[in-house]
Amino acid sequence: MAQIIVHLLDDGTTKIEGQGFIGKECDQKMKPFEEALGLGDEGRTNSPEYYAYVDNKTKVKV
Amino acid sequence: MSHVVSSKVRFTDLDALEAALKIVSGGRAHLLRDQKTWKWYGTWVNDYSQEDAAYKLGIDPKDYGKCDSAIHLDGCSYEIGLYKRGNAYICGFDFWGSEGNKLRSLFGQGLEKLGKEYARQATVRAAERLGYSWTQTGNKIVINTGTSGNAWGPKQQKGWVK
Numbered sequence: 001m002a003q004i005i006v007h008l009l010d011d012g013t014t015k016i017e018g019q020g021f022i023g024k025e026c027d028q029k030m031k032p033f034e035e036a037l038g039l040g041d042e043g044r045t046n047s048p049e050y051y052a053y054v055d056n057k058t059k060v061k062v
Numbered sequence: 063m064s065h066v067v068s069s070k071v072r073f074t075d076l077d078a079l080e081a082a083l084k085i086v087s088g089g090r091a092h093l094l095r096d097q098k099t100w101k102w103y104g105t106w107v108n109d110y111s112q113e114d115a116a117y118k119l120g121i122d123p124k125d126y127g128k129c130d131s132a133i134h135l136d137g138c139s140y141e142i143g144l145y146k147r148g149n150a151y152i153c154g155f156d157f158w159g160s161e162g163n164k165l166r167s168l169f170g171q172g173l174e175k176l177g178k179e180y181a182r183q184a185t186v187r188a189a190e191r192l193g194y195s196w197t198q199t200g201n202k203i204v205i206n207t208g209t210s211g212n213a214w215g216p217k218q219q220k221g222w223v224k
Binding site for chain 2: 011036
């Protein structure tokens with residue numbers, strides 16, 4: 001199950017992370033939340049899964 | 063005194079902001095959409111220059127008192143100005159004196175209480191608009207977006223793709 005986790009920080013800002021995504025689907029799914037929270041691309045770090053390739057049998061090569 | 067500050071808090075969803083204001087203030091604070099002025103000391107006398115000074119965070123002193131929308135708190139003669147910057151709004155307000163203190167004690171020194179509730183509202187609204195289920199535990203909201211692995215279109219799913 002892919003999930004987006006939003007952390008509500010005490011200084012009024014947020015931290016958002018994607019878990020269980022493969023490749024750039026993470027961008028697509030997180031974009032509406034980044035926009036709603038007024039977050040830009042700055043400060044983003046991508047996990048190794050972000051750079052993964054996927055074939056039609058969902059084989060994953062990291 | 064003209065102690066105008068801004069904060070790290072950003073707003074993009076005004077409906078979510080309106081909902082957050084209602085919760086944080088118990089219905090005493092109101093979003094005044096498209097109001098072009100906000101109330102403050104009224105004159106910039108260049109007497110505040112800390113890191114949170116509004117002019118250091120993207121609001122020119124000549125624009126103090128002007129805005130794109132505003133937040134009004136019942137019983138307070140000062141207001142918060144919202145300035146459109148790209149897709150988001152940033153805030154400016156005068157924290158000085160008893161009126162400024164009313165804003166800070168309710169919304170937080172740097173509007174962090176309002177920012178936190180806004181983030182909750184905006185996140186939940188976005189999740190529900192997209193049909194995702196969500197749960198909140200403490201300060202963490204978990205949104206279930208379904209199974210991953212189908213990020214690319216049918217053409218791109220053949221073979222290895224970048």
